[in-house]
Amino acid sequence: MLKYPDTDHQPFPILIGDIGGTNARFSILIDAYAEPKDFPVLKTADFPNIEDAIQSGVLDKTSLQPRSAILAVAGPIAAQEIPLTNCHWVLRPANMRQSLGLEDIIVINDFEAQALAVAALSEDSREEIGSVGKVQVASRVVLGPGTGLGVAGLVHVQRRWIPVSGEGGHVDLGPRTERDLSVFPHLERIEGRVSAEQVLCGRGLVNLYRAVCVADGVKPTFGDPADITTAGLSGSDSVAVETLSLFATYLGRVAGDLALTFMARGGVYLAGGISQKILPALQKPEFRAAFEDKAPHSALLRSTPTYVVTHPMAALAGLAAYARTPTNFGVATEGRRWRG
Numbered sequence: 001m002l003k004y005p006d007t008d009h010q011p012f013p014i015l016i017g018d019i020g021g022t023n024a025r026f027s028i029l030i031d032a033y034a035e036p037k038d039f040p041v042l043k044t045a046d047f048p049n050i051e052d053a054i055q056s057g058v059l060d061k062t063s064l065q066p067r068s069a070i071l072a073v074a075g076p077i078a079a080q081e082i083p084l085t086n087c088h089w090v091l092r093p094a095n096m097r098q099s100l101g102l103e104d105i106i107v108i109n110d111f112e113a114q115a116l117a118v119a120a121l122s123e124d125s126r127e128e129i130g131s132v133g134k135v136q137v138a139s140r141v142v143l144g145p146g147t148g149l150g151v152a153g154l155v156h157v158q159r160r161w162i163p164v165s166g167e168g169g170h171v172d173l174g175p176r177t178e179r180d181l182s183v184f185p186h187l188e189r190i191e192g193r194v195s196a197e198q199v200l201c202g203r204g205l206v207n208l209y210r211a212v213c214v215a216d217g218v219k220p221t222f223g224d225p226a227d228i229t230t231a232g233l234s235g236s237d238s239v240a241v242e243t244l245s246l247f248a249t250y251l252g253r254v255a256g257d258l259a260l261t262f263m264a265r266g267g268v269y270l271a272g273g274i275s276q277k278i279l280p281a282l283q284k285p286e287f288r289a290a291f292e293d294k295a296p297h298s299a300l301l302r303s304t305p306t307y308v309v310t311h312p313m314a315a316l317a318g319l320a321a322y323a324r325t326p327t328n329f330g331v332a333t334e335g336r337r338w339r340g
């Protein structure tokens with residue numbers, strides 16, 4: 001019997017969880033029609049393990065007893081024990097079934113959840129960068145600068161959405177302009193190369209800022225990504241202003257490459273914590289100009305929309321959409337579903 005993809009409904013109520021490096025967000029979906037019941041965002045550092053976090057952050061606060069769970073985590077899901085990236089928790093779904101009384105647990109990658117969200121987002125949960133007019137229902141890409149650079153495709157085929165999460169944040173990023181050529185030699189590399197994630201994430205912003213400082217012979221004054229974006233957005237520091245402008249350019253360049261890779265006529269969606277915080281910088285011409293500068297396919301990119309995801313709990317919304325109607329999605333659950 002064909003077991004892939006698995007479209008069986010999980011039994012309601014379903015516990016939905018998005019577990020990042022710093023924050024864990026949970027809600028419970030009572031049935032396929034109700035709005036999810038949300039719980040306060042938890043800090044992963046405050047709990048020794050996920051069972052304790054779910055017990056005191058969710059189960060102790062409601063009379064609802066979930067029968068199943070779908071969790072999105074940062075990190076590869078390849079074994080019975082799932083260590084999380086940038087977090088001390090190790091998920092052991094077989095144990096969680098027993099200790100939390102759950103019949104069925106699915107664990108997927110956090111950017112797959114972002115991709116599921118992008119299939120379901122309403123217009124008021126996103127802000128368009130540029131304006132391309134009418135958009136067709138077609139494959140999409142989600143790209144998220146945060147602690148790292150997450151990437152996932154959302155392939156639209158046979159009226160279903162198939163999330164494809166890889167390691168797209170680690171593609172090469174190369175210099176193109178004279179200015180790039182003066183800045184790139186000063187970027188910190190990973191084993192000799194500049195990957196997109198070396199620049200397009202929180203610590204990448206600092207890497208880029210320092211490289212601009214060295215290129216111009218200026219002493220760096222900022223060491224925190226938020227300080228660079230604050231100074232860049234307010235215009236109070238010229239190096240920070242240029243850093244933000246280059247960041248937008250390089251994000252546009254990578255976003256354009258990914259749009260070409262997935263033939264994402266349905267759009268590229270910028271998720272992750274940083275995109276929302278630098279929205280005004282992304283609305284300047286650099287991002288879209290770099291995105292469209294893809295000869296011989298500039299016309300294709302000019303008609304491809306780009307958005308910043310503004311939904312505060314996008315991954316949870318994506319998981320809820322999947323939990324309600326798994327048949328609309330092609331989510332691979334082999335080796336990632338634990339049930340009796």
Ligand SMILES: Nc1ncnc2c1ncn2[C@@H]1O[C@H](COP(=O)(O)OP(=O)(O)OP(=O)(O)O)[C@@H](O)[C@H]1O
Pocket residue numbers: 019020021022023024145146147148201202203205225226227229230272273274277
């Ligand atoms: N105002 C800001 N401008 C630029 N970068 C910022 C700003 N605030 C925080 N950051 C950086 O964003 C990164 C965190 O990104 P994000 O909020 O997406 O968190 P995450 O750990 O990736 O995900 P989660 O919130 O699910 O744990 C950190 O590198 C942080 O330094």
